[in-house]
Amino acid sequence: MLSSHKKSAIYSGTGRRKTSIARVKLIPGSGKLIINGMPGESYLQFSPNYLRICCAPLNILGLTKEYDIYVKAQGGGLTGQADAIRLGLARALCHINSDNRTTLKSEGLLKRDARVKERKKYGLRKARKAPQYSKR
Template sequence: MLTRYNNKTIYSGTGRRKKSIARVQLIPGSGKLIINGLPGESYLQFSPNYLRISCTPLNILGLDKEYDIYVKTRGGGLTGQADAIRLGLARALCNINLENRMMLKSEGLLRRDARIKERKKYGLRKARKAPQYSKR
């Protein structure tokens, strides 16, 4: 989605993973990452893996320092949120230029990971864990 605010163009995308939802906004700028009002490094606990996962679409397209990323995320844990940010960022980059879509799609960054927690079944302790069997 494309909106304008203070004569700046804002590109947005939504990403989901497990219970996490991330709303990503791209604004032309210097390349800073802000997640829920905090710098991205501190929000993701200075984990290089989470930072790498979150910014993968920008790295693939070579747009590392061209856009500021503002993210509102909630639900789940850091792994799900990092993956949700990656999907939302990829979708926002597709709104900027349709040629970006082909590169991101070939890398598999536009595919939503549909694996979620399986529901608990009655008679079982968890989704699949059965009570211990006792022969006598």
């Protein structure tokens, strides 16, 4: 997807995980990560694990300092949002160059993790946990 008035390309991708949705925009730049208007490090609470998860597609392709990442994330918690950002980023990188797709696919970064919380059923405490059985 090409747009903008300065002839600079903006590539976008959407990622989802659990109840989180992340809309990711890639703009050629210096490698900064902005999530919901905040620096990525502070939004992800300076967790090296979440930062590693988010930037995994860029690290694998060796494009860490090539693009600025702007993310609008909503819903869920930090784990779901980090995984959603990773998927959105991987999808955006596929728009840039189709050769990226084979690399990212072999690493398993283009898979949507469909696991979501199971609904609670009536008569049970949780989705599957039943109240204690009493014989007498």
